[in-house]
Amino acid sequence: MSQESATVHENSEPNESGSECESVVCKRSRNAISEVWTYLQRSKDKTRAKCLSCEKVYKTSGNTSNLLDHLKRTHPETYDSHSARKKALDSALMKMIAIDYQPFRIVEDEAFSAFVKLLDPRYVMPSRTTLQNVMCHELYDQSKANLKNILMKVNTCAISTDAWTSRANESYLTVTCHFIENCSLRSAVLSTYNLLESTNHSAANIAESLRIVLTEWGVLDKVSNVITDNASSMIKACELLQKTTSSVLCSHIKFGCARCVVTYFKSSSIAYAKFKNAQGTGKVYNLLQECPTRWNSAYRMIKRILQTKDIISSVILRTPKAPQTLSADEIELLEELVELLAPFDDATIQVSASNSVTISLIIPIICGIFQTLNETHNKLKTNEGLAIFNILIKRLQIRLVPYENRTTPKMSTLLDPRFKKEGFRNHIIAEQAALALENDLCNMLKALSPVVTDLPTHTVTSPESSTQQPKIAPLFMFLNDKVAGKRKSTRADAIIMLRQYFENQNLPHDFDPLEYWKTNTDMKVLTQCALRYLCTPATSTEPERVFSK
The missing domain is CATH 3.30.160 (Double Stranded RNA Binding Domain)
Structure with missing residues (x-):
């Protein structure tokens, strides 16, 4: 008899029928x-x-x-339960929760559990508590260590930062890092960090909060540019950190008649149902409402109204207590507005990209906006359209044209093989930027320049011996100083390097500039200079995307 059955036998008591064995069997059945x-x-x-x-x-x-x-x-x-497969599945589950922003309680959801059970009946998911208190911290520590190792090898980077207040009225500062690894653009969120003093939004408090984050990640001395919004406290904070800053410009235009129409349909379920039904069985459009903090939403709101203007009019005319339909003059004005704002929408999309170089686009895009607006000017018929055109041109001159004089945008435009000097509106500024780039290259070449030795001695072979004997040629000693001076002329090297680069054919607009510098092995110093500037983003959209998540 086994130890288990013996133990059960000793602790069991016979019943009236004497079925002691039945009691033992039942007990063993439950434990077996x-x-x-x-x-x-x-x-x-x-x-x-x-x-x-x-x-x-x-x-x-x-x-x-x-x-x-x-x-x-x-x-x-x-x-x-501690096998490699179990650990791999647990790790994949935790990464899914982290990357897709899923709640920890997903492991308690009935349908999800059934789905996992169908995939692998033997896999037992970790509990919500284990995911939250153990595995999430382990994944964070592992990811942080990996990112630190990557940033340790990076020579230069840029950061974008923005402040945000949660619904609980807590102040946060998000910092994203942008760098180039193996000639590929990379971005990483370093922190969504509480301000040191949550009630203090001063420049000093922001600067010290930034310093803590950048020091923790070991990039404080590697940051070449800081991208922020227009807040004066942000700009001042960058000055306190002694970092170059680029502010993001935004504008808001209000359109009363268009917003009134959209508001009516959004507030009336009956009218909105009629609007959708009137579109038939083809593609059904939704009306878009303007968002006060996103000017592009106003442009897209107007564009959608124009796409569906006939349906809007027919529904309004057949619906009691509806607002007046848009008049022909209002439609004409909205059409002109779409023409005027289209290049701004296109520009916003391009400079807000996450996975491609954007800083070099700023100056060429400004040139493109000016050209497009001037072409549109000849088509304008309404006084309101002409007035808006004049306002846009004036604001462009004040708020965007100065970017052509800023170091990072103009250097990055020069070092983008798609644009070079041709990406500038002002050729004088382009030449000034080229001279500044030449000086940068000279300094880099001097830092890399090896110590020049004397002119090598002439070697002759003695007739009596097969061994080579050194022999100094005194008549040519004067060449030492000249050759040394020639080798030390980093200015000439920089000029030749830039001339070769500028005279090469510009690349197509859809070409990746980083791919060019990755394959360009003849001008390594110029490549280093290009990567230093091109890692900077044109906007601070990355922190805003984090807040949205």
């Missing part, structure tokens, strides 16, 4: 549900067991020792 039956299937006569993984069949008479031995020997990765 082994975990091996999760991985094997018992036959109907209970004399055999089939492995669910390899389909091997084993004899069994109720004892599971041989079955357990089979699992440990043949399928340790599925049987062992």
Whole structure:
């Protein structure tokens, strides 16, 4: 008799029918549900067991020792709860939650659990508490260590930052880092960090909060540019950190008549249903409402109204207490507005990209906007359209044209093989930027320049011996100083390098500039200079995207 059955036998008491054995059997039956039956299937006569993984069949008479031995020997990765497969599945689950912003409680959802069970009946998901308190911290520490190792190898980077207040009225500062690794643009969120003093939004408090984040990640001395919004406290904070800053410009235009129409349809379910039904069985459009903090939404609102203006008019005319339909003059004005604002929408999309170089686009895009607006000016018929044109040109002159004089945008435009000097509106500024770039290259070449040795001695072979004997040529000693001076002329090297680069054909607009510098092995110093500038983003959209998430 086994130890287990002996113990049960001693603690059991015979009943009136004397069925002491029945009590023992019942007790053992409840305890005999082994975990091996999760991985094997018992036959109907209970004399055999089939492995669910390899389909091997084993004899069994109720004892599971041989079955357990089979699992440990043949399928340790599925049987062992600490196996490599279990860890891999747990890790994948945690990454899914982190990357897709899923709640920890997803492991408690009935449908999700059933889905996972169908994929792998033997996998037991970790609990919500384990995910939140253990695995999430482990993944964060691992990801942080990996990112630190990457940033350690980076020579220069840029950051974008923005402040945000949560619904709980808590102040946060998000910092994203932008750098180039193996000639590919990379972005990473360094922190969504509480301000040191949550009630203090001063420049000093922001600067010290930024300093803590950048120091923790080891990039304080590597940051070449800081991208912020127009807040004066942000700009002042960058000055306190002694970092070059580029502010993001935005504007808001209000359109009363268009907003009134959209508001009516959005507030009336009956009118909105009529609007959708009137569009038939083809593509059904929704009306878009303007968002006060996103000027592009006003442009898209007007564009959608023009796309559906006939349907809007027919619904309004057939609906009681509806507002007046848009007049022909209002439609004409909205059409002109779309023409005027289209280049701004296109520009916003391009400079807000996350996975491509954007800083070099600023100056060429400003040139393109001016040209497009001037072409549109000849088509304008309404006084309101002409007035808006004049306002846009004036604001462009004040707020965007100065970017052509800022170091990072103009250097990056020069070093983008798609644009070079041709990307500037003002050729004088382009030449000034080229001279500044030349000076940068000179300094870099001087730092890399090796110590120049004297002119090598002339070597002759003696007739009496096969060994070579050094012999100084005194008449040519005067060449030493000239050759040394020639080798030390980093200015000439820089001029030649830039001339070669500028005279090469400009690349197509859809070409990746980083791919050009990746394959350009002849001008390594110029490549280093290009990567230093091109890693900077044109906008601070990355922190805003984090806040949206």
